[in-house]
Amino acid sequence: MNEARIPFTVIGGFLGAGKTTLLQRWLLAAAGRRIAVLVNDFGAINLDAALVAQAGADTIALSNGCVCCSIGDDLSAALLRLLATQPPFDAVVVEASGVSDPWRIAQYALAEPRLALHGVLVLVDAAGLAANLADPLLADTLQRPLAHADLVVLNHADRASSADLAAALAWVAQDAAPRHAAAAPVITTQRAALPVHLLFSLLEQPIHQARGGGWLAVGQAPGLAAPPAHDTRFEAWQPQPAGCFDEARLRAWLRALPVGVLRLKGWLLLAGGGWAELQFAGRHGTLRRLPANQPAPASGAAIVAIGLAGQVPVTTLTCGLQHCEVAPLMHAPALARRIGNTIDRSV
Amino acid sequence: MTATTVYSARRIHTMNPAQPTASHVAVRDGRILAVGDLARLQAWGPHTLDERFADKVLLPGFVEGHCHLKEGSLWEWPYLGWFDRRDPAGKVWPGLRSMAAVVARLAEIDAEMIAPTSTAAAEAEASGAAQAPLIAWGFDPIYFGGERMTVAHLDGVGDGTRPIVIAHANGHLMNVNSAMLHAAGISAETEVEGVMKFDAGPLAGQPNGELQEPAAMYLVLKHVGNAGLLAPLSEAGLRAFGAIATYQGVTTATDLVNRLAEADLAVLRGACGDDHFPVRIVPAFQAFHGTHGAAAGAEHVRALIATSTDRLRFGLVKMMLDGSIQGFSARLRWPGYFNSPNGTKNGIWVTAPAQYEADFETYHRAGLTIHSHTNGDEASGAAVDAIERVLARAPRPDHRHTLQHGQMIDAPMFARMGALGLCANLFTNHLWYWGDQHHDMTMGPDRAHRLNACRSALNAGVALAIHSDAPVTPLAPLFTAWCAVNRITPSGRVLGAAECLTVAEALRAITLGAAWTLKLDAEIGSIECGKRADFAVLHDDPFELPPSKLKDARIWGTVLSGRVFSASE
Numbered sequence: 001m002n003e004a005r006i007p008f009t010v011i012g013g014f015l016g017a018g019k020t021t022l023l024q025r026w027l028l029a030a031a032g033r034r035i036a037v038l039v040n041d042f043g044a045i046n047l048d049a050a051l052v053a054q055a056g057a058d059t060i061a062l063s064n065g066c067v068c069c070s071i072g073d074d075l076s077a078a079l080l081r082l083l084a085t086q087p088p089f090d091a092v093v094v095e096a097s098g099v100s101d102p103w104r105i106a107q108y109a110l111a112e113p114r115l116a117l118h119g120v121l122v123l124v125d126a127a128g129l130a131a132n133l134a135d136p137l138l139a140d141t142l143q144r145p146l147a148h149a150d151l152v153v154l155n156h157a158d159r160a161s162s163a164d165l166a167a168a169l170a171w172v173a174q175d176a177a178p179r180h181a182a183a184a185p186v187i188t189t190q191r192a193a194l195p196v197h198l199l200f201s202l203l204e205q206p207i208h209q210a211r212g213g214g215w216l217a218v219g220q221a222p223g224l225a226a227p228p229a230h231d232t233r234f235e236a237w238q239p240q241p242a243g244c245f246d247e248a249r250l251r252a253w254l255r256a257l258p259v260g261v262l263r264l265k266g267w268l269l270l271a272g273g274g275w276a277e278l279q280f281a282g283r284h285g286t287l288r289r290l291p292a293n294q295p296a297p298a299s300g301a302a303i304v305a306i307g308l309a310g311q312v313p314v315t316t317l318t319c320g321l322q323h324c325e326v327a328p329l330m331h332a333p334a335l336a337r338r339i340g341n342t343i344d345r346s347v
Numbered sequence: 348m349t350a351t352t353v354y355s356a357r358r359i360h361t362m363n364p365a366q367p368t369a370s371h372v373a374v375r376d377g378r379i380l381a382v383g384d385l386a387r388l389q390a391w392g393p394h395t396l397d398e399r400f401a402d403k404v405l406l407p408g409f410v411e412g413h414c415h416l417k418e419g420s421l422w423e424w425p426y427l428g429w430f431d432r433r434d435p436a437g438k439v440w441p442g443l444r445s446m447a448a449v450v451a452r453l454a455e456i457d458a459e460m461i462a463p464t465s466t467a468a469a470e471a472e473a474s475g476a477a478q479a480p481l482i483a484w485g486f487d488p489i490y491f492g493g494e495r496m497t498v499a500h501l502d503g504v505g506d507g508t509r510p511i512v513i514a515h516a517n518g519h520l521m522n523v524n525s526a527m528l529h530a531a532g533i534s535a536e537t538e539v540e541g542v543m544k545f546d547a548g549p550l551a552g553q554p555n556g557e558l559q560e561p562a563a564m565y566l567v568l569k570h571v572g573n574a575g576l577l578a579p580l581s582e583a584g585l586r587a588f589g590a591i592a593t594y595q596g597v598t599t600a601t602d603l604v605n606r607l608a609e610a611d612l613a614v615l616r617g618a619c620g621d622d623h624f625p626v627r628i629v630p631a632f633q634a635f636h637g638t639h640g641a642a643a644g645a646e647h648v649r650a651l652i653a654t655s656t657d658r659l660r661f662g663l664v665k666m667m668l669d670g671s672i673q674g675f676s677a678r679l680r681w682p683g684y685f686n687s688p689n690g691t692k693n694g695i696w697v698t699a700p701a702q703y704e705a706d707f708e709t710y711h712r713a714g715l716t717i718h719s720h721t722n723g724d725e726a727s728g729a730a731v732d733a734i735e736r737v738l739a740r741a742p743r744p745d746h747r748h749t750l751q752h753g754q755m756i757d758a759p760m761f762a763r764m765g766a767l768g769l770c771a772n773l774f775t776n777h778l779w780y781w782g783d784q785h786h787d788m789t790m791g792p793d794r795a796h797r798l799n800a801c802r803s804a805l806n807a808g809v810a811l812a813i814h815s816d817a818p819v820t821p822l823a824p825l826f827t828a829w830c831a832v833n834r835i836t837p838s839g840r841v842l843g844a845a846e847c848l849t850v851a852e853a854l855r856a857i858t859l860g861a862a863w864t865l866k867l868d869a870e871i872g873s874i875e876c877g878k879r880a881d882f883a884v885l886h887d888d889p890f891e892l893p894p895s896k897l898k899d900a901r902i903w904g905t906v907l908s909g910r911v912f913s914a915s916e
Contacts, residue, residue, distance in 0.1 A: 015638060015699055043639025073606070073635050076565045097637065099696040107562030111539045113532070137678075137700055137729055140693060286538060 005116040006083075007201050008109035009093045010282075012102030012145040013123030014132060018155040019095050020044040022123065022192035026093065027066050029196045033090040034065040036082050040097050042070055071095075075108065083114055091118070091199040099141050103148035106282045119198065119263055120282040122149035126168045126188070127159035133171070143175050148282045149184045150262050151198075158190040184283070185262050185308050187233060195231045202236075202265040202304040234262075235309045237317055241301050241325075244271040247287065249324040254278060254285025258313040258320070266303030271326040278303065351375045351394035352909070353385065358888055359405040362859050362873035372405065374880040377657075377908035382874055399911075400903075404888045406854065407873050408598025408881030408905055409824040412772045412861035413718075413751050413814035416602045416628070418591060418822050420584020421484050425456050427513060428485035430780070432821055435587035437594060437914070446500050449486065456481055457505035480510040480527065480571045487516040489673060489784055496522045497545070498556035512571055516819065517674050521558050523567055528554055531566040539563050580611060585618040588822075592626040594914035595823045596883030596902045599862070599871055603718065603751065603816075604665050605630040607651060619659035625905060625912040627881075629865050631663035631718055634710065638702055641709035648715055657879075657908055663865065664710045664717045665751075667697045669726035672754060672789050673781050677723030679755065685791035694723060704733035711737055716747045716866055718772070724755035724794075731763050738767060749864045751814075754799050755790065761800070761807035770864045772812040773799040775830040776820040782836035796843035801831050801856070803846060812861035813853070825889065828853035829898035850894050882906040 011019050023037050024045055039045060042060060045068055054061040058070045058078070067089075071078050075094070082092060092115065096102040102120050109117035122145045125132070132138050146152065152172050157165060165188065173183040187194075245268045257264065257280055264280040267290075275290040275297060290297070305317060352374045359369040361382060373380040373388040381388045388394070422434045427449055430442045443449045460479060481504075488495055501511050501524035510527035514520075523531070533542055535552050541563030545555045558564050572578075592600055605611055607630060618624045632648045634641065644664070651661035670676025675687050676694040683692045698706075703719075710717050721727040727750055734748060749770040750756070754777060756764070764771060777785070778799055786795040797803070804811045813827050831853045834842045848856070862872030871879050886901040904913040 015701060040637030041640040043643065044637060073633065076561060076568055079565075080569065097699075098702065099699045101695075104560060104562065107539050107541060107560070108565060111537070111562045111566050137696075137725065141696055141699070284538075288536075 004088070005114060006088055007091045007118035007199060008106075008115040009091065009119045009121065009199050010096055010102040010105045011093060011121050011123065012096040012100075012149070013098070013153075013155075014125065014138070014142055015098040016128060017098075017123035017125045018153075018189075018192040019123055022153075022155075022194060023068075023093065023095060025192060025194075026196045026199065027062060027064075027068065030064050030066050031196065032065075033196075033200060034067075034087075035196075035199060036085075036089040036092045037066065037068045038071050038075070038078055038082070038092070038094045039068060040071055040095060042068065075105065079108060079112065079115075083112070088114075093199060096145070101144050103145070103282060106148065106284075110284075110286070116201075116279055117281045117284070117286070118201070118279075119150055120148050121151050121153060121194075121198070122146060122184075123153045123155050123192065124168060124172070125156050126154040126165055127156040129168050129171065130164060146172060146175050146184065148284065150281055150283055152184045152186045153192065153194065154186060154188045155192050156190070157188045185260065185311060187308060195234070197231075202263070202306060203267070203299045203302055233309055234306055235312050237305045237307075237312050237314050239303055239318060239321060241266070241268055241303055241321065243325045244269050245276070245324045246271050246326045247276060247289075250276060250278065251285070251287050253320050253324050254280055254287060257285065258316040260307045260311040260313045261305050261317070262307045264303070264305035267297040267299055267301055268303065269301055280305070349375065351380060351391060353388050353394045353396050354400050354405070355385070355396065355398050356400045356405045357402050359874060360407075360854070360888075360890065361875060362407050362855060363875040366875070369874075372874060372880075372882075374906075374909045377880055377910070379874060379876055379878050379880050381876055400884055402886075403903055404885040405874065406596070406883045406885065406889075407858040408871065408907065409596045409857050409883050410812075410861035410865070410867075410872060411592075411597050411600040411814060411817070411822060411824055411857075412749075412812040412864050413603050413774075414600055414817040414822050415604065416580055416585055416588050416600075417578075418817035419586070419588025420578060420581055421818050422587055423578075423584065425452070425481075425483045426485045427452060427483045428516065429487055429490040430821075432485070433591070433594070435590040437590075444490075446491065446494060446496060449496070450500050450503055453481065453483065453501070453504045453511065456483070457509055457511075460509070461505070478509040480512055482512045482514070482571060484514045485516055486513050486522065489781070495555075495557060498523075498525045498528065498554075501525075501556060510571070512567055517671060519560060519674060521564055521567065523556050523558060525556070527567060527570075528556060531570055533558075533566055537566075539566070542566075580605075580614050582614050582617050585614060586624070589618070589625045590914075591822050593905050593912045594902060595825070596885065596905055597626060597822065597824060598881040598883070598905050598907045599627040599629065599865070599867065600822070601663065601865065602628055602630040603663075604633045604635075607632050607647065607661075612651075615659055619656065622910060624658060625907055625910075627658045627660065627871075627907065629660045629663055629867070631665035632661075634664050634666050634706060634717075635698075636706075638705070641706040645710050645713035645715060648710075649713055660865075660867070662715060664715045665720070666703060666707060666710075666717055667720040668700070668703055668730055669697055669721060669723050670694045672722050672777075673784055675789065677755075678725040678729070679723040679790070680725045680728065684789060685794075686788045688788075693725070696726075700729045700733060703730070704737060707733060708737045708741065711743060711746065711748070712741050714743075716749070718749045718751050718864070720751050722752045722754055722774075724757065724760070727753050727756050727760060731760060731767070731769065734769060735763070735767055747810075747864060747866045749812075752816075755794055755797075756800060756804075757797055758800070758803040758807065761804050761809050764804075765807040765809045770810040770812065771804045772814050772861070772864055773801055773804065773831075774816060775799045775801065775813040776815050776827055778830045778834050778842055779836060780820050782834075782842050783838045783840065786836070786840065786842065797846060798842055799831070800843070800846045801848050801852075805848075805852065810860060810863045811856050812864045813856045814861070823898070824857035825900055825902070826898040828857050829894075831856065832894045832897055850890060850897060853897070854889060880906055880909040 053063045060068045109115040266278040277288045279286045369382045511524040513522040541559035543557040669678040675691040752774045831848045859872035862868040884903040889900045
């Protein structure tokens with residue numbers, strides 16, 4: 001596998017927002033991928049004994065190849081233990097404590113070359129938000145994680161009134177605005193129902209198979225009700241970038257990606273030769289040059305961005321990328337596909 | 348053993364109000380048999396009169412209610428602090444008051460490491476490895492008037508090829524040189540926010556060598572292993588701690604954050620199982636876990652209590668609500684920070700108040716005594732609120748729960764603590780070490796004048812201890828008492844004269860007061876019949892010295908459960 005860096009996702013959110021439910025869901029729905037989940041303690045995770053292959057003091061190994069590790073008081077040590085595991089995991093997810101800032105944890109993925117920052121998800125208890133915000137001890141603690149959320153998940157929507165939901169949406173928009181041009185994309189969920197595919201490298205996922213069923217068509221772990229065959233809440237933008245690109249322009253483009261991009265990943269050929277890896281997650285764009293001694297990426301030139309259905313700014317993205325091209329060559333029209341329902345939007 | 352030893356002394360200050368002073372104390376089976384004059388003690392029958400302390404002054408062995416055993420093991424690395432500090436061998440390392448002094452000290456250490464006799468050099472040569480890194484601790488930029496250390500300072504040490512890592516006193520930052528940056532793969536392209544960069548000049552955009560917060564330090568720790576404050580406890584470190592305790596007159600000390608996992612327990616039991624280990628250790632279980640860890644934690648501590656020995660006492664639990672005031676991470680009530688460098692309004696919760704309350708209740712219902720780290724007044728208030736509710740749901744007489752640090756608590760909050768039976772262990776060493784910074788930067792004059800308000804605590808009937816939080820500041824209870832008595836800062840400012848303690852009150856706070864917070868006051872903390880024969884042995888009588896010289900009273904050593912430990916041997 002050419003893609004040696006492991007996608008690293010941080011899950012933030014205050015007590016009761018549904019972080020544990022989400023992690024449990026993903027561990028059970030790994031669908032053949034090996035996920036490493038780091039949690040603050042095991043007590044909250046409730047795993048069927050039949051799924052546990054081996055339980056140690058700080059690691060529980062599941063029969064589906066996933067592991068759940070206790071962070072204890074030393075995330076550095078827990079990460080180093082994970083990174084020493086062979087073969088490498090397909091994804092690492094870290095649960096931030098209810099009061100910690102997930103962006104600080106995301107820094108580990110910017111620090112460790114074997115990890116790639118893949119996403120910062122912040123869960124919000126839509127039903128309990130008003131009560132939490134009313135506590136003067138908590139207001140700043142609730143706001144801080146939003147600054148770098150690339151997806152805000154308004155969970156417990158089934159328990160929230162429409163007024164609660166409207167107030168929560170307004171709060172997210174208002175809080176995010178001072179620091180960013182626009183608020184983070186917001187999705188509403190019940191019981192933290194989010195696709196496990198959000199954890200994996202965008203370039204390795206069978207997005208091109210969307211016509212055949214999309215993200216969730218790979219098969220399900222036992223114990224979960226069968227989800228819909230595909231997730232209509234997300235959408236991808238996947239152009240076929242055949243030309244050469246200017247590094248400085250790409251960096252500038254990544255710094256100011258248009259509103260609506262949840263995350264982006266790509267490999268592009270640079271004008272001066274060599275490959276650049278592009279990554280946008282946690283509202284933070286990164287460009288890294290592939291060292292000359294490393295083989296070209298298996299995917300070849302490729303780029304994928306995802307966002308919420310109907311919110312991906314396809315035209316702006318396409319124009320932006322074209323502007324970074326130095327020697328425009330013929331390339332296939334960029335395509336946007338609504339994942340799962342096979343609707344392509346040609347640009 | 349029924350042999351009785353009677354020690355004569357120039358004076359014995361007992362801390363027992365019914366008999367404040369005496370000339371003799373009789374010891375049998377490691378405990379105090381009698382206190383008084385020789386005639387009164389002779390009534391107990393045959394004894395050996397030991398006159399080695401005839402010209403010394405005995406006090407109850409000092410009790411440090413909030414310190415960490417790292418105070419001993421940190422000395423495995425060189426010290427770079429601003430203040431003079433004594434190592435376990437008793438050598439005083441002078442404080443380094445300029446960047447030039449820090450660099451000069453580093454150059455000396457580098458030269459020693461190059462010397463063929465040095466073990467580090469030999470090891471590096473034997474393994475064929477790159478040069479051994481130079482790791483040092485205790486540096487605190489807050490004293491350098493805004494000047495920050497950079498690679499420009501550190502690259503002048505030696506030939507610049509040895510990696511240098513300097514852990515800051517607060518444990519949250521480090522400085523490294525260019526060789527270390529290179530080895531760790533840190534460059535202008537490194538995007539980690541805690542990797543600080545030059546913002547101007549020819550090196551603009553290049554890393555300047557300061558690394559903030561765990562992710563940035565992770566890059567270095569990957570290469571050098573856990574350095575400084577993060578290093579695991581070793582038995583050698585524990586013995587070094589014992590040496591410091593002896594020359595500071597300490598016979599009982601807490602280790603106020605300990606995982607108490609198998610490896611930790613093995614080290615503690617190894618040292619404390621030896622009768623020649625000079626200090627009784629009270630480790631507090633590190634109850635830093637997720638929302639579901641408290642039940643297992645409480646069960647763990649309860650099981651450990653059954654294995655307590657005279658020198659190793661389990662049963663304490665440590666919880667933590669906020670950060671530190673000088674790090675601007677403590678939670679403050681209105682009006683927040685005074686003059687923070689980057690406009691920080693408030694600090695952070697280390698534990699969510701709701702989780703603190705739930706976990707506290709679990710440990711409380713298990714019958715354990717909980718010591719809670721609360722530095723800022725908002726954190727102290729949140730703890731008092733939570734404990735008030737827990738006590739209403741689950742009343743428990745004489746719980747001895749204690750707020751640790753409690754530096755900004757005011758009189759009304761002490762009144763609530765008094766009503767709830769909460770103890771306070773205040774961090775009076777801050778008055779000296781950061782008193783000027785609190786006055787000018789963190790909280791401003793109004794609140795700095797009631798910093799660590801010992802008098803207000805006593806007025807409210809709150810059981811009071813005072814502490815060093817060693818290694819944050821040095822283990823030295825007489826110094827801690829001196830801070831509470833004089834409340835003076837390095838610039839000569841007196842912070843809130845109305846909060847000063849008398850010498851007698853301060854000495855009580857470092858003996859019986861601290862023993863009370865550990866629920867050991869029936870055994871230690873005063874010199875009276877039935878208690879452990881724990882003494883601090885002094886050359887000077889602290890009651891005869893002017894209060895401004897309290898910290899200078901010379902200490903000969905200690906007696907722990909009847910065994911004599913001389914600081915000079």
